[in-house]
Amino acid sequence: MSDYDIVIIGGGVGGTAIGAILASKGFKTLLLEKNKFIGGRCSTYEKDGFKIDVGVHLFGRSSKGPHGEILNMIGMEDAIDWVICRKPGPRWFYQGKFWAFPRELKEFIPASDFSSLMKLFRDVMKMKNLEEFERKSAKSLLSKYTNNNLVHSFIDIISLLYFVIPYYEISASEFVRCLSSLSAAFSIGYPKGGCISIPQAYANAIEKFGGTIQTNQSVSKIIVENEKVQGVELDNGKFISSKLVISNAGIRETVNNMIGRKFFQRNYIENIDKLKYSISALTLKVALKKPITNFKLVTSFSSYDPEERFNSLIKGKVPEEIFLFIPVPSNFDATLAPKGRQLIIAGTAVTQEGFEKNQEKWIKNSFESLQNVFPDLPENLMWYDVSTPKDIHQLGGKEASVIGLAQMMNQTGNDRPSPKLPIEGLYLVGGDAGGWGIGTELAAKSALECAEQILDRRI
Ligand SMILES: Cc1cc2nc3c(=O)[nH]c(=O)nc-3n(C[C@H](O)[C@H](O)[C@H](O)COP(=O)(O)OP(=O)(O)OC[C@H]3O[C@@H](n4cnc5c(N)ncnc54)[C@H](O)[C@@H]3O)c2cc1C
Incomplete structure (x- = not known):
C-alpha cells in the first residue's frame, strides 16, 4: 500500500x-x-512592518476567474478577500500625464485610429473559433485594424504586462481569450x-x-x-x-x-x-514615510518601437526610460504598510541572460523612471528592496521566467x-x-x- x-x-x-x-x-x-x-x-515577505510581494502583482479577474472557480468548487468561496481596482481605476502614465484607458487615449492618437482600436476591442468580445488564431500573433490581428505606432506600442506593453513576451510573439488566441475575459469580468483586483x-x-x-x-x-x-x-x-x-x-x-x-x-x-x-519560456523581471519595492499617491495601479509607458524595445532588451541594453507596472499594495489594503506609511512596487521585464552585467544601471534607470512618475518619491523614501531574475529563479525555477x-x-x-x-x-x-x-x-x-x-x- x-x-x-x-x-x-x-x-x-x-x-x-x-x-x-x-x-x-x-x-x-x-x-x-x-x-x-x-x-x-x-x-509575500515581511520587513519593518511592511508586507511585500516577491514579485509585482495584480490579478486579472479576482473572484470571477479560476481562483474563484476553485474556491467555489471546494466550498471556501470567501477564503480570499479581494479588493477591486476601482475609485480610482487603473491609470496609464505617458508624456508626463496620468490618463485613463480607453477614453483618454484619444488625446494622443488620430480619431480614426482610436475608433479602429475600439472596434478591435468590441470584436474581441465576440470572437469564437479561436483555433484559427492560435498560430497567429496579436500583432497580425492588430495590424488588420490600425498601423498607428503609438497604438502598437501600447498593445505591446499590454502583452509584456500580461504575458511577458512581445505582442508579435503572443498568440492572438491567447490574447483574445485574456482580453475578452478580463473585460467581461471587469474585476482586476488584489487580495487583502x-x-x-x-x-x-x-x-x-x-x-x-x-x-x-x-x-x-x-x-x-x-x-x-x-x-x-x-x-x-x-x-x-x-x-x-x-x-x-x-x-x-x-x-x-x-x-x-x-x-x-x-x-x-x-x-x-x-x-x-x-x-520557450517567458522572460524575467526586475522589481523595486519602495517603502515610503507617507502616502504620495492615491492611485492603486499605474503603468508608465513610452512610445518605443516594439521590435526595437524587445531586441535591445534581449541584447542586454538598458533603456533610459523604463516602462513600469506599478501597483500600490497599501492602497488596496492599508495593513500592508505600518500606519501612515505607503508601499509602492514597480516592475519591468528583463532577460535573465546578461542582466547581472548591467544590474546597477537597470536599478538606477528603473528608480529614476519611477521618480519621474512620482516626483515626491525621493524626499519620502525610507528604503527600497530589489528582486532580480536570480531571486525569481530561486522562487520557482523555470528559467527565472515570470510566467x-x-x-x-x-x-x-x-x-x-x-x-x-x-x-x-x-x-x-x-x-x-x-x-x-x-x-x-x-x-x-x-x-x-x-x-x-x-x-x-x-x-
Ligand atoms: C515579478 C513577477 C510579477 C508577476 N506578476 C503577476 C501578476 O501581476 N499577476 C499574476 O497573476 N501573476 C503574476 N506573476 C506570475 C505568477 O506569480 C506565476 O505565474 C505563478 O505564481 C506561477 O505559479 P506556478 O504554479 O507555476 O508555481 P511556481 O511559483 O513556479 O512555484 C513552484 C514551486 O515549486 C517548488 N519546487 C521546485 N522544485 C522543487 C523540488 N525539487 N522539491 C520541492 N519543491 C520544489 C518551488 O520552490 C516553488 O515553490 C508574476 C511573477 C513574477 C515573478
Missing part, C-alpha cells in the same frame, strides 16, 4: 491549487515544498494580506481536508518502475510512495532531472527541448503541453502545462485541467 494517494512536488499557485481540489475530493495528499515558505513566485493570500487559501484548504504540507523538503527524484510512477525521493534519500505524483517544478526540471530523459520517447524530449512556458504561437491551446505526462501516474501543474490566462490564473486553470484528468481517471 502507498503512503499517499497523491504527492505534489512544489507549493506554488499550481501545486497548492491542485492539492486543495484533490484533498477536498478525499485523496490522501502530501505537498512537499523545497523553500521554507509556500507560494513560489506568488509569495498580499499575494501570498492566494496560495495560502489553497494551503489552508489542503490541511482542512486532511492533507499534509511539508516545507524545507526538496524532492530530488521521481521514481518510475515498469513505466509507472512509484513515488518520490527527497534530497535526504528518504523514499515516499504514492499512487500519483504531480510536479509543480516545471516541465524541463521534472522530465530532465527528476525522472530522466531515458524514460521518454525521443519526439517528446525533442519537443520539450524546443519549448512559465511562454504563451507564444505554437505554445497555446492544444499546442500547450498536457498536464498528463506520458508515464502512468505522473502529472504536471502550474505555468508549464495546460491552462490559459494571465500569470497565476494560468497556473490555477492548469490545476483545474489537471484535476479534471485525474478525477476522470478515477471514474
Whole structure:
C-alpha cells in the first residue's frame, strides 16, 4: 500500500491549487515544498512592518476567474478577500500625464485610429473559433485594424504586462481569450494580506481536508518502475510512495532531472527541448514615510518601437526610460504598510541572460523612471528592496521566467503541453502545462485541467 494517494512536488499557485481540489475530493495528499515558505513566485515577505510581494502583482479577474472557480468548487468561496481596482481605476502614465484607458487615449492618437482600436476591442468580445488564431500573433490581428505606432506600442506593453513576451510573439488566441475575459469580468483586483493570500487559501484548504504540507523538503527524484510512477525521493534519500505524483517544478526540471530523459520517447524530449519560456523581471519595492499617491495601479509607458524595445532588451541594453507596472499594495489594503506609511512596487521585464552585467544601471534607470512618475518619491523614501531574475529563479525555477512556458504561437491551446505526462501516474501543474490566462490564473486553470484528468481517471 502507498503512503499517499497523491504527492505534489512544489507549493506554488499550481501545486497548492491542485492539492486543495484533490484533498477536498478525499485523496490522501502530501505537498512537499523545497523553500521554507509556500507560494513560489506568488509569495509575500515581511520587513519593518511592511508586507511585500516577491514579485509585482495584480490579478486579472479576482473572484470571477479560476481562483474563484476553485474556491467555489471546494466550498471556501470567501477564503480570499479581494479588493477591486476601482475609485480610482487603473491609470496609464505617458508624456508626463496620468490618463485613463480607453477614453483618454484619444488625446494622443488620430480619431480614426482610436475608433479602429475600439472596434478591435468590441470584436474581441465576440470572437469564437479561436483555433484559427492560435498560430497567429496579436500583432497580425492588430495590424488588420490600425498601423498607428503609438497604438502598437501600447498593445505591446499590454502583452509584456500580461504575458511577458512581445505582442508579435503572443498568440492572438491567447490574447483574445485574456482580453475578452478580463473585460467581461471587469474585476482586476488584489487580495487583502498580499499575494501570498492566494496560495495560502489553497494551503489552508489542503490541511482542512486532511492533507499534509511539508516545507524545507526538496524532492530530488521521481521514481518510475515498469513505466509507472512509484513515488518520490527527497534530497535526504528518504523514499515516499504514492499512487500519483504531480510536479509543480516545471516541465524541463521534472522530465530532465527528476525522472530522466531515458524514460521518454525521443519526439517528446525533442519537443520539450524546443519549448520557450517567458522572460524575467526586475522589481523595486519602495517603502515610503507617507502616502504620495492615491492611485492603486499605474503603468508608465513610452512610445518605443516594439521590435526595437524587445531586441535591445534581449541584447542586454538598458533603456533610459523604463516602462513600469506599478501597483500600490497599501492602497488596496492599508495593513500592508505600518500606519501612515505607503508601499509602492514597480516592475519591468528583463532577460535573465546578461542582466547581472548591467544590474546597477537597470536599478538606477528603473528608480529614476519611477521618480519621474512620482516626483515626491525621493524626499519620502525610507528604503527600497530589489528582486532580480536570480531571486525569481530561486522562487520557482523555470528559467527565472515570470510566467512559465511562454504563451507564444505554437505554445497555446492544444499546442500547450498536457498536464498528463506520458508515464502512468505522473502529472504536471502550474505555468508549464495546460491552462490559459494571465500569470497565476494560468497556473490555477492548469490545476483545474489537471484535476479534471485525474478525477476522470478515477471514474
Ligand atoms: C515579478 C513577477 C510579477 C508577476 N506578476 C503577476 C501578476 O501581476 N499577476 C499574476 O497573476 N501573476 C503574476 N506573476 C506570475 C505568477 O506569480 C506565476 O505565474 C505563478 O505564481 C506561477 O505559479 P506556478 O504554479 O507555476 O508555481 P511556481 O511559483 O513556479 O512555484 C513552484 C514551486 O515549486 C517548488 N519546487 C521546485 N522544485 C522543487 C523540488 N525539487 N522539491 C520541492 N519543491 C520544489 C518551488 O520552490 C516553488 O515553490 C508574476 C511573477 C513574477 C515573478
